[in-house]
Amino acid sequence: MKAPRRSLENQLALLxxxxxxxxxxxxxxxxxxxxxxxxxxxxxxxxxxxxxVDDGARARIAIAHANPARESLARALHFPRxxxxxxxxxxxxxxxxxxxxxxxxxxxxxxxxPLPRLNPRSWIVAPxxxxxxxxxxxxFAITESSRQYDRIDLRMAVLxxxxxxxxxEAERLGREAAAARGSVExxxxxxxxxxxxxxxxxxxxxxxxxxxxxxxxxxHLSDEQARRAVAIILRNVEAQARLVDDLLDLSTVVxxxxxxxVGPVDLGDLIRGVVEAMRPATxxxxxxxxxxxxxxxxPVNGDADRLQQVMWNLIANAVKFxxxxxxxxxxxxxxRSHVEIVVADTGQGxxxxxxxxxxxxxxxxxxxxxxxxxxxxxxxxxxxHLVELHGGSVTAESxxxxxxxxxxxxxxxxxxxVPELPMVSRESPSGDGVSLAGVRVLVVDxxxxxxxxxxxxxxxQGAYVTGCTSTAAAxxxxxxxxxxxxxxxxxxxxxxxxxxxxxxxxxxPEAGGRTPVVALTAFGRPEDRIRSLRAGFNIHxxxxxxxxxxxxxxxxxAGRNA
Numbered sequence: 001m002k003a004p005r006r007s008l009e010n011q012l013a014l015l016x017x018x019x020x021x022x023x024x025x026x027x028x029x030x031x032x033x034x035x036x037x038x039x040x041x042x043x044x045x046x047x048x049x050x051x052x053v054d055d056g057a058r059a060r061i062a063i064a065h066a067n068p069a070r071e072s073l074a075r076a077l078h079f080p081r082x083x084x085x086x087x088x089x090x091x092x093x094x095x096x097x098x099x100x101x102x103x104x105x106x107x108x109x110x111x112x113x114p115l116p117r118l119n120p121r122s123w124i125v126a127p128x129x130x131x132x133x134x135x136x137x138x139x140f141a142i143t144e145s146s147r148q149y150d151r152i153d154l155r156m157a158v159l160x161x162x163x164x165x166x167x168x169e170a171e172r173l174g175r176e177a178a179a180a181r182g183s184v185e186x187x188x189x190x191x192x193x194x195x196x197x198x199x200x201x202x203x204x205x206x207x208x209x210x211x212x213x214x215x216x217x218x219x220h221l222s223d224e225q226a227r228r229a230v231a232i233i234l235r236n237v238e239a240q241a242r243l244v245d246d247l248l249d250l251s252t253v254v255x256x257x258x259x260x261x262v263g264p265v266d267l268g269d270l271i272r273g274v275v276e277a278m279r280p281a282t283x284x285x286x287x288x289x290x291x292x293x294x295x296x297x298x299p300v301n302g303d304a305d306r307l308q309q310v311m312w313n314l315i316a317n318a319v320k321f322x323x324x325x326x327x328x329x330x331x332x333x334x335x336r337s338h339v340e341i342v343v344a345d346t347g348q349g350x351x352x353x354x355x356x357x358x359x360x361x362x363x364x365x366x367x368x369x370x371x372x373x374x375x376x377x378x379x380x381x382x383x384x385h386l387v388e389l390h391g392g393s394v395t396a397e398s399x400x401x402x403x404x405x406x407x408x409x410x411x412x413x414x415x416x417x418v419p420e421l422p423m424v425s426r427e428s429p430s431g432d433g434v435s436l437a438g439v440r441v442l443v444v445d446x447x448x449x450x451x452x453x454x455x456x457x458x459x460x461q462g463a464y465v466t467g468c469t470s471t472a473a474a475x476x477x478x479x480x481x482x483x484x485x486x487x488x489x490x491x492x493x494x495x496x497x498x499x500x501x502x503x504x505x506x507x508x509p510e511a512g513g514r515t516p517v518v519a520l521t522a523f524g525r526p527e528d529r530i531r532s533l534r535a536g537f538n539i540h541x542x543x544x545x546x547x548x549x550x551x552x553x554x555x556x557x558a559g560r561n562a
Contacts, residue, residue, distance in 0.1 A: 011156050014042045018160050022167040029061065035164060036064035043156060044140035044149075046074050046120075049164075050083070051128075051136035058083070058136065066144050073114045079106050079139060082125040087134045092126040092161070094154045122149040126161035130169035138164065205236035241544050247378070248524055260389060264299035265307055267332055267339060267411075274311045275330060281319050288327045289319070296334040300411045302390045307411075310386050313379040314343045314407050321405070322347035334413065338392070341409040350398035350405050358396045359384040387411070434555045437462035441554060442483035444474040444500060445520075446492040454487055454520065457547045458554060471495035475503055479511045484558045487550075490521040490532065497521070501536040516557035520545060 017038055021031055032049045039047040049062035065071040082093040095102055098120065107115045123141040127134055138161045142149065212229040215221055221229060275291055282289040300307075311330075318328045322345045331342040350358055359380050380396075387394045392411040398404065441463050443454045451467035458465050466481060468474040471492060478486065486504070490497035497519060507513035516539075519532040524542030532540045539553055 008152065010042050011152070014038065015156060015159055019163050022163050028168050028171045031167060032164065033062040033064075035160070036062040039140065039160065040064045041066045041144075043153065043160070044124075044142050045144040046077065046118075046139070046141040048074070048077070048139040049136065050078075050139065051168075052087075052134060070118065070143075073118060074143075076114050077118055077120075077141070079123055079125055079141075081106055082123065083137050083139075086125045086127045086137055087129075090127050090129050090134065092124060092154060092158050094122075094124045094149055094157075096122050096148045096150065098122065118143045121146065124149055124154055124157045126157045128161055128165040128168060130165055130172075135165060135168045137161075205240045208236045209233050237544060244524070260303035260306060262301055262303055265302050265304045266299050267296065267307070267341065268293045270304065270308055271311055271330055271332060271341070274308060274315055277312075278315055278319060281316075282328070285319070285322070285324045285326075287319060287322055287324070289315075290327070290329050292329065292331045292333075294331075294333045296332060296339045296413060300339055300390075300413060302411065306386045307390070310383050310409065311341070311343075313383050314341075314409070317379060318343050318345035318347065318405070318407075321345065335410075337413055339411050339413050341411070342406060343409075344404065344406040346404045349401050349403045350396065351401055355396060355398060359394070383407075383409075434551050434560060435462055436551065436555060436558070436560065439463045439485065439554065439558045439560065440481065440483045441465045442474060442478055442481065442486045443467045444469075444471065444486065444488040444492075444497070446470060446489065450489065454550070457550055461551050461555075463554070471497070471500040471503075474500055478504065478515070479507065482512055483515060485554050486515055486517040487520050487554070488517060488537075490519055490523055490528075497537075498532075498535045505536045518553060518557065520550070 018035055021034055021038065024031070026034075032051075036047040036049055045066040047062075047064045048060060050058045050060050053059050060075065063071060063075045065074040079095075082095065085091075086093045098106075103115060103120075118141075120141040120143050123139065126138045126140075128136045128138060138157065140149075140153075140157055212232050216226060216229050271291060271293060275289060278289060281287075315328065315330060322328055326346040328343070328345045331340075331344070333340050333342075384394050387409055390411055392409060394407060394409045397406045397408075436458060439458075439462070441458050443451050443458075443465055444467075445451045445454070446469050448467075448469055451469060455465040455467055466477060466483070468477055472495060474486070474488070486500075488497045488500055501517050501519075504515060504517065505513055517537050519537040519540045520543060521528070521532070521540070522543045523532075529540040538557060541550065541553065
């Protein structure tokens with residue numbers, strides 16, 4: 001009676017030692033070989049550990065045998081049928097007294113096996129599995145003695161396998177948590193760098209605008225200095241407007257809310273327009289900007305404004321990173337069923353480490369305070385998203401630092417004949433030649449400066465303008481004054497622009513219920529545009545507004561033509 005009790009005591013001691021080993025925090029690739037040694041000979045003459053690797057195959061990472069001289073032979077010993085059943089059912093398989101059929105099937109189901117030479121008399125295969133996967137198996141076998149496995153041995157093998165699986169899963173989860181922390185740290189660092197860059201890119205133009213505006217206000221500038229001040233202010237305001245537009249565009253694309261206004265687009269004409277617009281910048285740096293525009297055999301199907309944005313970003317990027325006296329070449333050609341646009345430069349190039357990430361959002365090659373070039377690092381990300389929305393692709397190549405870069409855009413060619421569709425125009429409305437003489441405009445904005453600006457723009461074209469700084473004042477003025485057009489902000493205290501347009505639309509037609517209303521607002525997202533139109537506004541315009549565009553819109557709504 002004492003021998004079985006002593007054996008049970010030894011197995012309990014083995015279980016304690018195995019649990020201590022697996023809970024020690026030792027790396028699993030070190031712990032499992034020690035576990036195999038620990039299990040021999042108490043739980044068998046042989047213990048093997050097989051783990052499932054990335055391709056689904058099993059790799060033997062540990063083997064221990066009671067007879068060291070036979071360990072190399074035991075390394076090749078497998079029980080494929082038992083392993084398959086254990087991993088499939090997630091349940092241990094025990095063969096206490098193998099028959100000749102058992103031995104034959106196990107030997108035939110795998111590679112050439114050392115099983116006949118080792119002559120196992122009993123074996124257990126216990127799966128190592130976690131919450132959502134099987135990690136491998138533990139194999140125990142008796143090859144040297146005459147003992148056979150029983151249910152106590154089976155339970156002990158299962159307990160040890162469970163503890164080993166918990167250790168494997170804990171290490172996997174630890175690695176995943178560390179990787180997640182690393183990703184969060186990278187994302188946090190990228191966010192912080194982006195916010196710092198955004199602050200820099202916003203403050204620099206604001207500094208120029210504020211400084212020159214103060215000098216203009218003081219009235220001490222000469223006429224030439226005043227003209228230069230105005231030009232600087234306009235240039236910096238336009239730069240800020242482009243920056244805000246890029247941010248909104250990126251948000252719209254990333255959130256899947258970008259909508260394309262699709263039609264046939266002549267890429268040659270589009271590229272020529274962008275190149276001509278870039279001439280002042282290239283001339284200032286003495287950069288040679290050339291084009292090779294082959295006939296692609298037809299237009300592409302796309303949104304002309306968005307494709308123009310793609311070309312502008314790519315060419316402007318090439319010019320920015322090309323030193324004085326460098327070259328930028330834009331090529332348009334047809335390659336089978338698609339069109340390729342290649343923008344190549346002789347600039348500073350792209351480091352190999354950055355090249356795979358050049359289209360990532362908010363990624364910059366240099367975010368230090370000594371960087372030579374401004375920008376938020378979102379232009380190329382926008383390019384990729386916009387091109388992909390058109391069913392195309394964009395790639396970047398560079399031999400390395402100071403060896404230039406090449407960006408290639410591929411777009412599907414519009415093969416079908418669609419003569420009934422006009423070419424999409426990229427021209428903005430113009431207020432040139434438009435008279436607003438006699439047109440009555442009510443301007444509503446809680447910012448008096450904004451009211452004064454809009455009034456000044458419209459009065460220059462002959463309009464009669466009345467300004468109000470609240471919805472309540474506008475609702476008192478409109479029925480009696482009967483404006484031809486209302487231009488209103490949306491965000492205002494107490495009652496906003498949505499309230500204004502809703503109450504105007506509730507008036508009878510003879511009291512102004514059908515008066516055209518323009519939303520002139522800092523809310524420029526597509527969903528803001530949709531909401532304003534649904535609320536009853538006739539048109540949505542985002543601040544800062546181009547004066548010519550505002551004049552053209554008011555003239556159109558008032559029934560005036562150029």
